[in-house]
Amino acid sequence: SQDFRKSEGNYNNISNNELRKNDFSKGQKSYGIYKNIFLTDEEYKDLINELGSRINEYIDRLSSYMKANNREYQDHKATIINWYLNDQAKNINDRSTRKMNYDIGESL
Numbered sequence: 001s002q003d004f005r006k007s008e009g010n011y012n013n014i015s016n017n018e019l020r021k022n023d024f025s026k027g028q029k030s031y032g033i034y035k036n037i038f039l040t041d042e043e044y045k046d047l048i049n050e051l052g053s054r055i056n057e058y059i060d061r062l063s064s065y066m067k068a069n070n071r072e073y074q075d076h077k078a079t080i081i082n083w084y085l086n087d088q089a090k091n092i093n094d095r096s097t098r099k100m101n102y103d104i105g106e107s108l
Contacts, residue, residue: 032063043077051084058084
C-alpha cells in the first residue's frame with residue numbers, strides 16, 4: 001500500500017511579518033501606535049475626508065485593538081470607516097433616545 005502522508009512541504013508557512021512586507025510593495029505606509037495599520041497615501045487621504053481630525057484616534061484605536069487581541073484585518077481603511085460609521089449611528093440613536101425620554105418626561 002502507498003503512503004499518502006502529507007509532507008510539510010505542501011503547506012505554506014508564511015508568517016504575518018512576511019505577508020506585511022508585501023504591503024510596502026503596494027505603496028502602503030505603517031500607522032498607529034504599534035505601526036500595524038497599513039494604508040496607501042490615497043487611503044489615508046480618504047480617511048481624512050471621512051473622519052477629519054478624528055483620523056488618528058481611529059487609527060490608534062484599531063492599532064491597539066489588533067495588538068491586544070492578536071487580530072488581523074484584510075482592509076484597514078474599510079475597518080476604520082466601518083467603526084466610525086457604527087459609532088456615528090450609535091451616537092445618533094443615543095441622542096434620539098435621550099431626547100425622546102426628555103420629551104416624554106416633560107409632557108407629564
